[in-house]
Amino acid sequence: MILQTLREGAAVRPDDLAVVVGNRTWNWNELLQHALKLGKGLQKFANARVGIGTADAGAVIISLAAAEAAGASPVLLPASFASDDSHLAHSFPQLAAIVHGENGEFSIEKCAAHGRKANDSPTGTEDIVLFTSGTSGPPHPVAHRWPALADAVRRSDRFRRRRWLMAYQPRSFAGLAVVLQALVTSGVLVAPPDRTPGGVFKGMSRYQVEMASATPTYFRSLLHGVDANDLRRLNVKHLTLGGEVVDQPLLDALAEVFAAARITHIYASTELGVCFSVRDGRAGFPAAWLESGAERCRLRVAADGQLLVATSRGSCSQFNGQACGDGDFFPTGDLVEITGDRVHFIGRQSDTIHVGGLKVLPARVEQIIRRVPHVADARVYGVDSSLTGQVVAAAVQVAGISDEDAIRSSILSACRRNLPKYMVPATLTVSKASLTDGDKISRRA
């Protein structure tokens, strides 16, 4: 899949820029030559699983193509991976080798257990294994097939030969989707030098990024960390949001700043693949889809408010350890609410905070806090309470204000005005919110 794409790219446009990672660039020919060389080193691991242990987008592409050339089965290791990771070793022990690649230098680490993939795959057949992002639980492996992954690539002219922002970790499902999208459509992948808003802006500006796919958290940090006039000067044609609940204020703010861009949000997961994308600029998705189905799946709402998804194109091969066949409905863990003609996402079921028998969805509280001036982003989570089981806690990231008491009291009074008392944060810390490796707000307390 990727090897063939590199061969075609190297044949047609060998010297054209293909990947930028910080200050390092790779053209198509360089990607292919590195992949073929590394592939030779991997030949003794044919038919075995090879872990990809680099987080560098260029090196990940080269490693994937090299594994393909050698007939090995690639495993995109989670960013938190370490060779002695006991959880991972337990859940997924059959790696024959791990490929490392930093600064254009590659090395192959042989693993003690030289397992064959043969029939020990968790799902029978696999082309590639990825791990879930672990936003709400430890990462677990999921097998995917190339044809289903390639099926999600948009191939119309608007998507051809564009420059793409690599905002996601290249080893995540979302990151792999962007890698494939850029390679298959002969585009350029631009990974910024660092993950600060300023670094991202610099990368986007220098390489004239046209297509940006990232989480709402990532876009919020860009909107709050970079001057709006600077952002307006970027020539962005298409924004795609995914991985977290997308709210209307964010869509509106992005539409205002990136006036010329099409803005879509996508519903996808590591397990189910890409289910659908929403292109009308509104949060949630049309309620009519519950009847008619969406692009790549059929949708239902369970009695507990959970969204159920049935994929139709074999994009899902495994769900929470069980193989999933076409047409079966699977619980997504995402809670929805139907308002008029729209279905809105209101949060992850596992994030629900239980306050004295009442349920609080963090996203609802976060949306109120984010509307307070100077708030860049907010995360809301539960903390244990001896009296009510849990209470609501909030960690808020602020920008452009130094008076902590003032912001604290405006946040609390906004919550008191708009939320029932049990949803108002009992504790509030004003600090820099941290991003997880998936660029989602961490809910692990």
Next chain:
Amino acid sequence: MSAADHPAEVIKETIVRVLREGGREVPAIADDDLLRESLDLDSMDLAVIVVRLEQQLGVDPFRTRRTPVHTVADLIAQYQQSLSQTE
């Protein structure tokens, strides 16, 4: 001197702050004020107070005991007892 050295003051300050956040001003907190009846604290207010006090004082007496607490002095006594046990 840490917050745990003067729990009575920390507890009263926390009560005043929670009342103020709820739009209720009180002139001063007296030891014999009744938490529910005179200060009008409900169970949600008390849960907030106890969580904040745990962050400041490092103890939560209600995790292990369920002694009835009626007045501000009762509440202070619970914390003093827990703090003396952790020393």
